[in-house]
Every structure is written in C-alpha cells, then in structure tokens.
Amino acid sequence: MGIQDIIEGKKQWRAHMARVKALPPDYQIVYKEMQRYLFKVGPIDLPDGRLLPGIVDFFEEGVAAGKGVLELIGHDVAAFCDDLVKDSRTYADVYQESISGKPGTDESADRQNQTG
Incomplete structure (x- = not known):
C-alpha cells in the first residue's frame, strides 16, 4: 500500500463520515x-x-x-448487525480456525509436519 492509497483511503473515510454527520442525531x-x-x-x-x-x-x-431509525432496524441493533454479516467471514471465525487446528491453518500444518 503506497502513500497515495493511504491518502485516498483517508479522503474516502472523511467523505463517508461527512455523510454520517449529515444524518439526523438518532441515526448518527x-x-x-x-x-x-x-x-x-x-x-x-x-x-x-x-x-x-x-x-x-x-x-x-x-x-x-x-x-425513524428504529422503524428501519428494530430495537436490537446487535441482532440487526448480526443479520447483515451472517454470511461473511469474521475475525471470530479466523480465531476459531486457528485454535481448532483446521486444515489451512498454521497449527494444523505444524501437526502434520510432526506426524508426517
């Protein structure tokens, strides 16, 4: 990632946050x-x-x-968010895979090298 990518990313983030700040307070x-x-x-x-x-x-x-914002998402913000990411790979998934030693993780490769 070059300096131009970082600058562009910051510009995009600032524009995104400007849109958020333009929303009504309850939405924010x-x-x-x-x-x-x-x-x-x-x-x-x-x-x-x-x-x-x-x-x-x-x-x-x-x-x-x-x-109103609660008309759109309901009263349980976490449940709404969980539904949005239900089919996405999360950091929790990566962590679970790393501690369970599933194939494709470093730990399982180490086990295979020790037994093989």
Missing part, C-alpha cells in the same frame, strides 16, 4: 453503535467492503422516507 447514534459493534465482531473485509457505506445509503433512504 445508531450508526456509531453499529460501527463500534461491527469493528469488534464484523467481517474481515469491513474496512474495504461496502457494508458501512451501504448502511449510510439505507439510512439516507429512511430519512428521505420520513422514518
């Missing part, structure tokens, strides 16, 4: 909670993916339709 609060939750448990491709911008798109449509 829920977005920040979703973002915090997804950064803890979310998919591996979260920083490079379309999930966070897609949430902002969804929220902007909700604002335009005159709906």
Whole structure:
C-alpha cells in the first residue's frame, strides 16, 4: 500500500463520515453503535467492503422516507448487525480456525509436519 492509497483511503473515510454527520442525531447514534459493534465482531473485509457505506445509503433512504431509525432496524441493533454479516467471514471465525487446528491453518500444518 503506497502513500497515495493511504491518502485516498483517508479522503474516502472523511467523505463517508461527512455523510454520517449529515444524518439526523438518532441515526448518527445508531450508526456509531453499529460501527463500534461491527469493528469488534464484523467481517474481515469491513474496512474495504461496502457494508458501512451501504448502511449510510439505507439510512439516507429512511430519512428521505420520513422514518425513524428504529422503524428501519428494530430495537436490537446487535441482532440487526448480526443479520447483515451472517454470511461473511469474521475475525471470530479466523480465531476459531486457528485454535481448532483446521486444515489451512498454521497449527494444523505444524501437526502434520510432526506426524508426517
């Protein structure tokens, strides 16, 4: 990753956050909670993916339709987030694979080398 990539990434992130700040306060609060939750448990491709911008798109449509944020996502923010990432590979999956020694992990390769 070169310096230009870093600069471009920061520009995109600032533009993204400007869109978030343009949302009504209740939407901003829920977005920040979703973002915090997804950064803890979310998919591996979260920083490079379309999930966070897609949430902002969804929220902007909700604002335009005159709906409250809880009308869109329900009262359980974590459950809504879990549903969004249910088919994505998460950091928790990677960790589970590493401690279980499933094929393709370093630990299983070490075991095979010791027995083979």
